[in-house]
Amino acid sequence: MSVIALASAKGSPGTTITGLALASTWPRDVVLAEVDPAGGDLGWRCRDRSGDPLDPDRGLLSLGAAARRGASETTLGEHLQEAAFGRPVLVGVSSPDQLAGLGGAWSQLSALFSAHPDDVLVDVGRVTPGSPALPVLVRADVVLFVVRPDLEGVAHLRERLQSLRTALRLGEYDGPPVGVVAVTSYRDTNVVDDLQRLLDSEKLGVHVLGIVADDPKAARILSSSRLGDPRKTLLGRSAKTIAERVVQLAGDARLSEVR
Template identity: 30%
Template sequence: MLVVVASVSGAPGVSTAALGLAALWPGRPGLLVEADPCGGVVAARFAVRQEPGLAALAAAARHGLPSGGPAQFVQSLPVGVHAVVGPGAAETAAGAVSVLAAQPEAVAGLAPVVVVDAGRLYPGSPAHGLLRRVDALVLVTAGGTEHLDHVDTRLAALRASLRTRGVGLAVAGKTRYTSEEISGRFGVPVWAHLPSDRWGAAGLCGRMSGPAWTRTRLAQALRALAATLAARARPAPRAVLEVVR
């Protein structure tokens, strides 16, 4: 299953949500692929190297992935998830994302569940190519009127890019609108409300160690979102690359 987490404006917590989804996926963690063309943040937040990571994976993908699978490009994060981390430099990140987005089936085949942090899906973002294969697109948005208006202006174009109807919203922070009002306006479900939770965010941003973050309100919301998305999963193909054997 390929899940893309993104926003259309601002910085409502896409990286935090994507990491939490991968870590809390039912049964076993998913693989996080940090494919934000504006540059990655995971390596800096968790004090890991930028390589092996997305740039090396993209370089290998130009000639077909090695027979050993993606394991050589993956790093283990303290929150209990494996990740292909993105480079911090926007130019390098955008180039790597362009290469991988041209091969969405290969990205989807990296693991049984791949959660992609696509950053902001601005018009012309190289990450748009991934939408041709995505099983679920999670648009993270703040709940204010101006942020929802931005979703309104971009949603039709994004839905036209999808091969399925699998798009939903994750509303971050407080909002004066109900889920029914938001869903009724956009014609897509509100899959989650992500609370403002400094402890949960601290665990997913590398500022707090240990498993305590998994008991926070944010973790509970992300665990429920992961379960909702997992229920949409198609039967997995028999031949699939495992990240860790």
């Protein structure tokens, strides 16, 4: 099983919605975990199977409480909730003020994710120097950056990748594969090749995997069990393609390690 870290370089390019869309179309059993230190959105965006709000105290906060009690045998599964879109989620903190309550949980997250029997998609939010979520990013099996392919978004992505070149071992055989997805209109057919050429010119060794369709109506479907099947939307179909490519990227990386 694989741990996939989803990150952004700046602002809100749609990382949470991308994570939800990927999780809903993932080809294997998967968990969506939210560890954004700035505060996450899953607790607000998602409902449970019965349509009720998710419990904000069951998730990263309850995992932190278990760590403070010295519950070394706690598992990721104990802190998950089943969301309306059909996958279990780990609800993150709602604001940075709650970070202090996590205690030693940060040091355990990577091990908990790796020990889980299913794939884990981890939304680490905006990556900044010194972020407590950075160890999750650098220990992931695949790192996936989400970007809006405008001038500002691409500039910040390039700058952040350069700053993480050593930490992520970009271009080195023992580094995790790093992918990029662009959140934009499905009609923006040139963006993938243009973005790949730009990043190749910086010798960053990352793979532009494709587009996640900017589809606000489909994003609302992911928050409800009653509005329809998100997999039939432009967002769902584009996310399914990306999910398959990420799984392939993780598999290729494992084969390289064996060789």
